[in-house]
Amino acid sequence: MVSYNPLTAQPPEEVPLEEAPLIRVIAQVRFPPILSVEQKAFVASFQEAIREQYPILQPEQTQGLVLSSQGLMPTTPQITWRFIDTEGNWRVSLAPDFMALETTAYTSRSDFLLRLQNLLSAFGEHIKPKTIERFGIRYINRLTNLAVEDVSKLLRPEITGIVTAEFGENIRQTINESLFDIPGGEDRMIARWGLMPAGATFDPDAIEPITQSSWILDLDMSLSKKRDFSVGLLIGEAQRFTERIYTFFRWAVTDDFLQYFGGKL
Template identity: 45%
Template sequence: MNAADTPLTGPPPPEVPLTDPPLVRVIAQVRFPLIASLEKRDFIASFQEAIREFYPVLRPEEERSVVLGPQGAVDTTRSNTLWRFNEARGAWRVTLAPGFLALETTKYTSREDFMERLRLVLEALKEHVDPKVLDRLGVRYIDRVSGQNLSALPQLVRPEVAGILGSPLAARAQHAVSQNMFILPGDAGQITARWGLLAPRSTIDPGALDAIDEASWILDTDAFQSFQTGSRRLDVDSAVEQARGFAERIYSIFRWAVTNEFLRRYGGDP
C-alpha cells in the first residue's frame, strides 16, 4: 500500500510550499480546569506583559452559555470573560479564558513559525497562570476552495473526498458536508475531518469559519487528545511536540485528500 494512502500512520510527506494557499485559519488550543481568577483584570496583567510585544491589542469579550430546558433556551449561566490579545495587523490572536488558551491565525506561513508562537504563549501561560494540568490539547486547520477552482473540484481532490460533487448531482447540490472521525494509532488522540460543499452565506462554525457570499468547498481537520483529570501536567516542550505531531498528521491528510493539480493551482511545485 502506498504511504500516501495511509495518512494516519508513518512520517508526513515533505511540505510543498504554496504561493496562494487555500488555508483560511489555523487554531491550537489547550483546555484546563476552570481558573476563576482569570475573570480579574489584575490577574491577567503579568500574562499580558509576557506577550504584549507580539500581541499588543487587548480586547476583552463576554461569552454567555445558554441552557436548553423544558421551556426552551434559558440564559441561566454566568458570563465568562474572553481576553483577546491581537497582533497589531490583526492576523494573529491569542485568547485566554477561565478554561482554555487558544492561538489562531488567518495568515499562516509555516509549521515552524506557528509552533514557535505556540511555545511563546504556552510559556507565558505556565509562568503567569499555572493551570497545573491539561484536559485537552488540539490543533485545527481549515482550507477553503471557491471561485473558478470550485467548478474544477473533481480534478483537485480524490474521488472519496469529492463525493457527490464528482457526480451528475453536483449541479443541484447546495450543501453536502461529510464528517469523519478517526482514532490515531498508539492511543495518540483522534482526528475529526469534515469536507464538502457550503452554500453561499453559510458556515459550519461561525467562530472559526466566516460565511462568504459564494459557494465554497471546505476541508476542516481537527486533531486532538483529551486527558483523564489530573493525568497530564502542563509541560511546554511536550505540549508543543504533540501539537507539532498533530499538525504533521493533518498535513498528511491534506496531501492524501488533494491531487497534484490542486497543489499546482495554488502555486505549488509537487
C-alpha cells in the same frame, strides 16, 4: 495522486503553496477553570509577557449553550481576553477554562509552533495551570471561485463524493464529518469537508460566511486526557498533530491541487 493510509504513514515532505487556501489555524488548550483569570490584576503579568507581539487588548463577555433536560440553556457569562497583533492577523484568547492561538496569516509550521511555544511558556509562568484536559490543533481550508468547479480534479474521489455525480450541479450544500481514532495512541482527528452555499457556515466562530459558494476542508486533531501541564509535552503533541494533519491533507488533495495553488513539484 498518492495512495497510503494517512493515519499511519510518514509525513510527506512539505510543498509550500504560494496561494494556499488555508483561511485559519487554531491551537487550543483546555484546563480546569481558573476563576482568577476574570480579574484584570491576575492577567496583567501575562499580558505584559506577550504584549510586544499582541499589543491590542479586546476583552469580550462570552456565553455558551449547554443541552439539558429543559433543552438548550445558556451558560454563565464569562470574560474572554483577546490579545491581537497590530495587523489583526494573529489572536490570543484567554478564558477561565481555555487558551487559544489562532491566525489567518499562516506562513509555516515552524513559525506557528515557535509562536505557540512562546505563548505556552508565558501561560505557564503567569497563569500557572496545574493540569490540562484537552489540547488540539485545527487547520481550515476554503476553496472558492473556479476551484469549487474543479473539485473533481483537485481532490480525491473519496473527498468529492456525491458532488461529482451527474446531478452534482444541483447540490446546494453537502457536509461530511468523520471521526478517526489515530492508531498507536489516544489521539483523534475530526475531518469535515463539503460544499457550502453563499452566506452559510457550520461554525461561525471559525468559518465566516462569504458571498459565494465554497468548498471546506476542515481538519481538527486533539488529545482529550487529563495530564500535567508541560510546555515541552504540548509542543511535542503539537508537532505530532501538525504532521498528521498535513499527511491527511496531502492524501486528500491531488498534484493538480498543489500546482493550482502555487506549489512546485
